[in-house]
Amino acid sequence: xxxxxxxxxxxxxxxxxxxxxxxxxxxxxxxxxxxxxxxxxxxxxxxxxxxxxxxxxxxxxxxxxxxxxxxxxxxxxxxxxxxxxxxxxxxxxxxxxxxxxxxxxxxxxxxxxxxxxxxxxxxxxxxxxxxxxxxxxxxxxxxxxxxxxxxxxxxxxxxxxxxxxxxxxxxxxxxxxxxxxxxxxxxxxxxxxxxxxxxxxxxxxxxxxxxxxxxxxxxxxxxxxxxxxxxxxxxxxxxxxxxxxxxxxxxxxxxxxxxxxxxxxxxxxxxxxxxxxxxxxxxxxxxxxxxxxxxxxxxxxxxxxxxxxxxxxxxxxxxxxxxx
Amino acid sequence: xxxxxxxxxxxxxxxxxxxxxxxxxxxxxxxxxxxxxxxxxxxxxxxxxxxxxxxxxxxxxxxxxxxxxxxxxxxxxxxxxxxxxxxxxxxxxxxxxxxxxxxxxxxxxxxxxxxxxxxxxxxxxxxxxxxxxxxxxxxxxxxxxxxxxxxxxxxxxxxxxxxxxxxxxxxxxxxxxxxxxxxxxxxxxxxxxxxxxxxxxxxxxxxxxxxxxxxxxxxxxxxxxxxxxxxxxxxxxxxxxxxxxxxxxxxxxxxxxxxxxxxxxxxxxxxxxxxxxxxxxxxxxxxxxxxxxxxxxxxxxxxxxxxxxxxxxxxxxxxxxxxxxxxxxxxxxxxxxxxxxxxxxxxxxxxxxxxxxxxxxxxxxxxxxxxxxxxxxxxxxxxxxxxxxxxxxxxxxxxxxxxxxxxxxxxxxxxxxxxxxxxxxxxxxxxxxxxxxxxxxxxxxxxxxxxxxxxxxxxxxxxxxxxxxxxxxxxxxxxxxxxxxxxxxxxxxxxxxxxxxxxxxxxxxxxxxxxxxxxxx
Numbered sequence: 009x010x011x012x013x014x015x016x017x018x019x020x021x022x023x024x025x026x027x028x029x030x031x032x033x034x035x036x037x038x039x040x041x042x043x044x045x046x047x048x049x050x051x052x053x054x055x056x057x058x059x060x061x062x063x064x065x066x067x068x069x070x071x072x073x074x075x076x077x078x079x080x081x082x083x084x085x086x087x088x089x090x091x092x093x094x095x096x097x098x099x100x101x102x103x104x105x106x107x108x109x110x111x112x113x114x115x116x117x118x119x120x121x122x123x124x125x126x127x128x129x130x131x132x133x134x135x136x137x138x139x140x141x142x143x144x145x146x147x148x149x150x151x152x153x154x155x156x157x158x159x160x161x162x163x164x165x166x167x168x169x170x171x172x173x174x175x176x177x178x179x180x181x182x183x184x185x186x187x188x189x190x191x192x193x194x195x196x197x198x199x200x201x202x203x204x205x206x207x208x209x210x211x212x213x214x215x216x217x218x219x220x221x222x223x224x225x226x227x228x229x230x231x232x233x234x235x236x237x238x239x240x241x242x243x244x245x246x247x248x249x250x251x252x253x254x255x256x257x258x259x260x261x262x263x264x265x266x267x268x269x270x271x272x273x274x275x276x277x278x279x280x281x282x283x284x285x286x287x288x289x290x291x292x293x294x295x296x297x298x299x300x301x302x303x304x305x306x307x308x309x310x311x312x313x314x315x316x317x318x319x320x321x322x323x324x325x326x327x328x329x330x331x332x
Numbered sequence: 333x334x335x336x337x338x339x340x341x342x343x344x345x346x347x348x349x350x351x352x353x354x355x356x357x358x359x360x361x362x363x364x365x366x367x368x369x370x371x372x373x374x375x376x377x378x379x380x381x382x383x384x385x386x387x388x389x390x391x392x393x394x395x396x397x398x399x400x401x402x403x404x405x406x407x408x409x410x411x412x413x414x415x416x417x418x419x420x421x422x423x424x425x426x427x428x429x430x431x432x433x434x435x436x437x438x439x440x441x442x443x444x445x446x447x448x449x450x451x452x453x454x455x456x457x458x459x460x461x462x463x464x465x466x467x468x469x470x471x472x473x474x475x476x477x478x479x480x481x482x483x484x485x486x487x488x489x490x491x492x493x494x495x496x497x498x499x500x501x502x503x504x505x506x507x508x509x510x511x512x513x514x515x516x517x518x519x520x521x522x523x524x525x526x527x528x529x530x531x532x533x534x535x536x537x538x539x540x541x542x543x544x545x546x547x548x549x550x551x552x553x554x555x556x557x558x559x560x561x562x563x564x565x566x567x568x569x570x571x572x573x574x575x576x577x578x579x580x581x582x583x584x585x586x587x588x589x590x591x592x593x594x595x596x597x598x599x600x601x602x603x604x605x606x607x608x609x610x611x612x613x614x615x616x617x618x619x620x621x622x623x624x625x626x627x628x629x630x631x632x633x634x635x636x637x638x639x640x641x642x643x644x645x646x647x648x649x650x651x652x653x654x655x656x657x658x659x660x661x662x663x664x665x666x667x668x669x670x671x672x673x674x675x676x677x678x679x680x681x682x683x684x685x686x687x688x689x690x691x692x693x694x695x696x697x698x699x700x701x702x703x704x705x706x707x708x709x710x711x712x713x714x715x716x717x718x719x720x721x722x723x724x725x726x727x728x729x730x731x732x733x734x735x736x737x738x739x740x741x742x743x744x745x746x747x748x749x750x751x752x753x754x755x756x757x758x759x760x761x762x763x764x765x766x767x768x769x770x771x772x773x774x775x776x777x778x779x780x781x782x783x784x785x786x787x788x789x790x791x792x793x794x795x796x797x798x799x800x801x802x803x804x805x806x807x808x809x810x811x812x813x814x815x816x817x818x819x820x821x822x823x824x825x826x827x828x829x830x831x832x833x834x835x836x837x838x839x840x841x842x843x844x845x846x847x848x849x850x851x852x853x
Contacts, residue, residue, distance in 0.1 A: 197443040204423050204434055211421035214385050215490070216405050216435030274425045 030268055030283050033316060037290035044297040051177075055170055058179035061289045062240035063088065065183050067256050068263035068285040069190055069278040070233025073199070075264050077226035078206035078273030079128055079135035083120065083143035084234045085257030089250060090150040091116040091238035096159035096248030103162040113235040120146055121231025125224030143257070150250045159248035169243035182240065183282070186233075190278040198225050207274025259288050262313050287316065334397065336361045336529050337382075337498055342391030343553075344377055351377040352388065353553035359529050359546070361497075364520060366540045366561070367533040369550035370573050370808065370841060375533045378550065379502040382531065383415030384408035395498070409436075412497035416504045422483050422490075424476030429454040431475050432490045457489040460519050464512040480507040488516060492523075499523060500531045505539055517543050535639055535845055537566050549573055570845070574808075574837050607631040611669075611769055611800045613651070616660035620646040622825040623660070628800045633791065635815030635835070636804040638844045643824035644804040645687055648771040651802070652684040653677035664768060664800075678707065683762035685755075687773035687804070693758040696747040700739055703746050703757050704728040708765040731760035735790060752783020759790060769800040776810060788814060808840040820844055 042048035048057075067084050074081040091113040099109035120142070127138045171178050193199045201222040204212040213219045234253075241252055266284035269276025291312045300308050337359045344352040352374045359365040367375045380386035382393070384405040393400045395411050402408050408415070422431050429450055438449035451471060458469045464485050475483055484507050491499060501520075505513050520530050520543060532544055540547060541561060548558045549572040556572050607629040616624040621643050628634045636644040649655045651662060653671045662669040670676040674684070686692035694703050705724045710716065712723045728742050737756045739749060746757055755775060762770065772791065776784040791814055795801050805811050811818050812835050820828040820843045828843045 192444075195444050195447075197437050197439050197445055200426075200430065200434075200437060200445060204426060204430075207423040207425040208421075211423050212434070214383070214405055214415070214417060214421040215423075215431075216409055274423070 027268060027280060029319065030266060030280050030287070033266065033287050033319070034283050034290075037287050037294065041290045041294050041297070044294055051172070055172065055177040055179065057289075057293065058177045058183065059170055059244050061286055062179050062182050062186075063237040063244065064256065064259055064263065064285040064289055065282050066186055066233050066237035066240055067260045068267070068281040069186055070230040070237070071260035071264050072267070072269050072276065072278040072281040073193075073202060073233070074135075074226050074230040075261075075269055075271060076199075076206045076273060076276060077202045077223055078209065079223065079226065080139065080261065080271070081124060081227060081230045082136060082139040082257055082261075083124060083146055084230060084260055085253035085255065086143040086146035086150070087117060087120045087231055087234035088238045088241060088253035088256055090120065090146045090153070090253075091235045092241050092252060093150045093154035093159070093248045093250055095238060096161060096242055097153060099159075099161060099242075101160040101162055103164050106162065106165065110239060113238050114232060115235075117231035117233070117235030117238075118228060119231070120234070121228035122224065124231070125227035128227065129220040129223035147250075147254075154248050154250050157247065157249040157251075161242050161246045163246075165243050166246045169240075179240075179244075186236070187279070187282060190282075193229070194277070198222065198229075202226050203274055205273075259285070259313075262317060263288055266316050288313065291316070335359065335394075336396060337531075338392075338394040338397075339378070339382070340392050340394075342378060342381055342388045342393070344374075344381065344386060344388045350553055352381070352391075354555075355391075355550060355553055356555045357531075357548050358558070359531065359548075361529055362524050362527045363546065364524055364530045364532055364544045366544035366547035367531055367550065368535075368537075368540065368547050368569065368573060369556075373550040373573070374553040375550055376502055377553075379415065379500050379531065379533055380417075382408065382413055382498070383417075383500055384413075385415075385417075409494060412495075413500065414491035414494040414496035414498070415500035415502065416484075416487050416491050417502050420483055420487055422475045422487055424474065426475060427472050428458070428469075428475055428478070428486050429471045431486055432457055432493050434490065436494065453493055454489070457493040458486070460492075460522075461485045461489060461512075461515055464508075464515040481509050481512050484508055485512060485516070488519075492519070496528065498529045498531065500533075502533045503535070504532075505534055505536065513539070537569060537845055540569075541566070570838065570842055574841055607798070610665055612663040614660055614662070616647070616650055616662065617658050618646060618650055618655045619658070620655075620824050621650060622823070624821075624824075624826055625660075626819060626826065626829075628802065630798045630800060631795050632816045633795045633801045633803055633814050635811040635818035636802065636821060637808065637811050637818045637830075637840050638821040638827065640806050642821040644821055645773055646824070647821070648684055648773050648802065648804055651677070651769070651771055652682055654684075678765060678767075681766075681768035682771065683707070683765060683767035683769070684771040685759050685762060685773060685775050687777070689751075689755055689758055689778075694746050694754060694761075697745050699743045700732075700737075700746055700749070700757055701725060701728040701742040704731050704761050704764060707761045711765065727764055731764055734763070735760050736786070750780070750783070752779035752786065755779055755783070755787060756790070759787070763794075767799065769802070770794050772801065772803045774804055774806055777806065784810075808837045811835065811840060812837055 045053060047053045067088060071081060071084055094116050095109040095113040098112045099105050124139050124142055127133050127142065128135045169178055173181060201212070201217050202225070204215070204217050205219050205222045209219055237256065242248070263284035264281045265271065266287055267276070267280030267282070269281060292309060295305055295308050295312070335358045337357065339355065339357040342352050342355045355374055355378050357367070357378065367378065369375050377386055381388045381402065384402045384407050387403055393402060400411050402411065423434065426434065432454035433450045438446040438453065440446050454471055455469060462469065465482060470478060475486055478486065484504060488504060505516065508516065523530055532540070534540055544561055546558060547561055547569065549556045549569065551573060609627045610630040611628040614625050624647060626634070636647065638644065646655055650657055650671060653673045653676055657671050662671060664680060669680055669682065690696060701724060705728055708727070709719060712727060713719050725742060732739060735756045737753050737760065739753065746754055749757065759775065775791070776787045779787065791801060791803065803814055815835055818830040818835050818840065819826050820830065820840070830839055830843065
């Protein structure tokens with residue numbers, strides 16, 4: 009009702025960061041990193057850096073789509089784990105089974121995303137609770153599929169992943185490929201509806217947008233990007249690990265916020281999240297090369313992420329929402 | 333001519349409120365049909381059942397003689413019905429073009445968007461309104477960057493792009509400038525000439541007479557009459573909206589209520605004019621209020637009237653420190669009232685019984701005792717720390733007796749009570765804090781008749797004890813029964829002040845309705 013007001017007066021502050029701030033953080037991270045990491049700009053270091061970026065970049069794109077739709081997916085990391093262990097069991101070191109392994113990973117992402125979407129859109133559980141719960145289901149299944157780290161990826165895959173085409177690292181091409189995928193999705197009706205549903209679900213419903221179907225689609229797309237992340241993880245590490253995705257969930261949310269997408273939904277985009285993901289990966293690098301003792305690494309990492317999120321929040325505090 | 337649209341026996345219930353109670357509407361092709369009625373008469377709900385955003389509990393809708401089942405907006409669209417809502421359905425983050433084609437985006441193969449076709453469609457729809465936009469059509473601007481009137485035009489263009497047979501305009505002129513209204517009317521007349529049925533809901537009677545052919549009047553969710561506007565006067569329409577013509581001779585319109593009010597008068601503290609001025613509000617301004625000034629005496633009940641959503645709730649929130657105030661202040665007994673937070677306002681003696689009881693007034697799943705005690709805990713806390721359960725129970729018990737709240741046990745959740753008793757708990761919570769100023773936002777909304785009377789008695793009792801009472805009500809009869817004075821608000825400003833004998837339902841309705849746009853500026 010237009011005549012009623014919330015006692016709180018304002019909506020959940022839509023934490024959003026401008027593009028300039030995201031780029032600024034990226035520049036700072038690159039400068040600090042190149043000062044600390046020997047040969048940061050050498051071909052080898054660049055290749056191995058990009059190789060570690062890809063999984064986080066992919067999962068950040070997936071998280072962005074879910075957040076844009078007004079939801080959040082705390083099971084994306086578990087989906088990466090499940091898709092990767094299933095794929096590694098399918099491929100089992102044999103190159104000729106690679107297509108089946110890729111299909112299996114994407115299938116896992118599809119099913120997991122569909123499950124989340126149904127629980128959120130049809131059963132109408134809170135996304136934060138529902139996906140936190142399904143994350144345990146997915147992690148549990150991953151442990152059943154592959155109880156201990158193991159399995160192997162064909163050597164050709166890991167080699168190709170660290171190779172270069174026309175002087176460009178394959179991993180960098182993978183990131184560009186993800187950007188291209190996002191570019192194509194932006195031109196698709198589904199993403200338009202995702203923005204509308206995240207921006208104002210009631211208005212979208214009244215405007216003939218299929219709201220529930222759009223929400224499900226957002227989670228399915230999230231799952232598919234988690235599957236792509238899983239494939240990148242396998243190509244990078246060469247073997248399966250039933251805990252590999254644990255840290256990716258929070259990092260994906262952090263990348264979305266640093267990248268300037270509003271957690272309230274409907275505003276932002278995956279371009280910023282991809283930069284945000286690279287910032288986060290560089291921070292991990294910096295902590296490593298700054299000779300922080302192993303025991304303190306997680307602490308420092310967490311502190312830096314909080315700092316980045318705080319920076320992301322401050323402009324939102326200063327800038328008042330225009331009266332809609 | 334046979335009817336294009338026939339709605340009969342439409343009923344819809346929201347919780348305890350029967351919004352539609354057998355409403356009907358019959359309209360033909362090439363007609364502009366007004367839907368009129370006072371606040372809460374069910375106009376918007378009837379519009380929404382037609383548009384599919386509300387599904388009625390029962391009733392029949394026929395389009396072109398064939399029974400139509402409208403279970404959602406998509407069904408309505410398939411039947412050729414498009415709606416422009418009172419509450420905008422524009423998505424602010426999307427561009428104007430994206431909004432106009434939203435839900436029906438032109439696409440090429442595999443669902444990839446056809447931007448060019450979208451622009452063409454949006455431009456075609458908006459072209460007729462070119463005069464309403466100064467300069468070029470803002471096709472690529474985010475909708476949120478447009479003014480409210482321009483957003484409303486985008487909303488209308490969106491409905492037109494759907495090429496409807498039936499166009500529902502629900503308060504579509506409320507946020508438009510005069511020039512924009514004229515452009516819209518021109519478009520509506522073109523549509524009428526093309527055989528479209530336009531259902532037009534507005535509370536501006538001058539617009540209704542300027543544009544519409546016939547009018548259907550609703551009251552309390554029922555259709556009272558359908559009249560031909562060329563042979564009707566404004567007064568006759570207001571009469572239809574206010575009271576049943578059979579019971580009320582036109583000469584002495586509000587005799588029954590007037591009589592009852594005089595009986596109530598001594599009880600309601602109408603003699604309180606002798607009390608000293610307690611609350612002074614000077615130039616209060618927020619983003620929804622414009623320069624509101626008034627005074628209230630101790631023991632006086634000040635009513636807030638006017639159409640819904642003209643700033644009444646915002647005024648109460650502002651006095652309770654829950655709105656961002658850009659100018660103005662308030663004095664209570666000569667001392668500045670802190671308007672910066674509800675906690676400070678409460679400490680200074682202000683209490684607010686909010687309009688949305690379930691969300692803002694109570695903790696539904698918590699015990700009655702806890703709910704009653706909550707706002708005044710600091711009065712009972714020892715050393716500001718320890719709260720004795722016995723003291724809390726005593727306080728709650730006293731309030732249950734004083735307000736005769738019907739409860740099982742003090743430990744039952746509030747949610748187990750009836751609406752009227754829940755509201756009494758919400759009021760009692762604040763009375764335990766012994767407030768000097770009691771702000772009531774539609775306190776009797778959605779409670780049954782008996783509970784209403786009890787709540788009225790509480791309001792009168794508060795005034796009799798010398799409190800300053802400010803009452804917002806969407807029910808004009810309630811205002812006439814309880815208020816010593818009524819401020820009629822319009823677009824966030826005080827439009828008129830009614831005192832004593834001039835507080836009648838007729839005056840309230842006509843004062844709220846007859847303001848021409850911009851007249852109060």
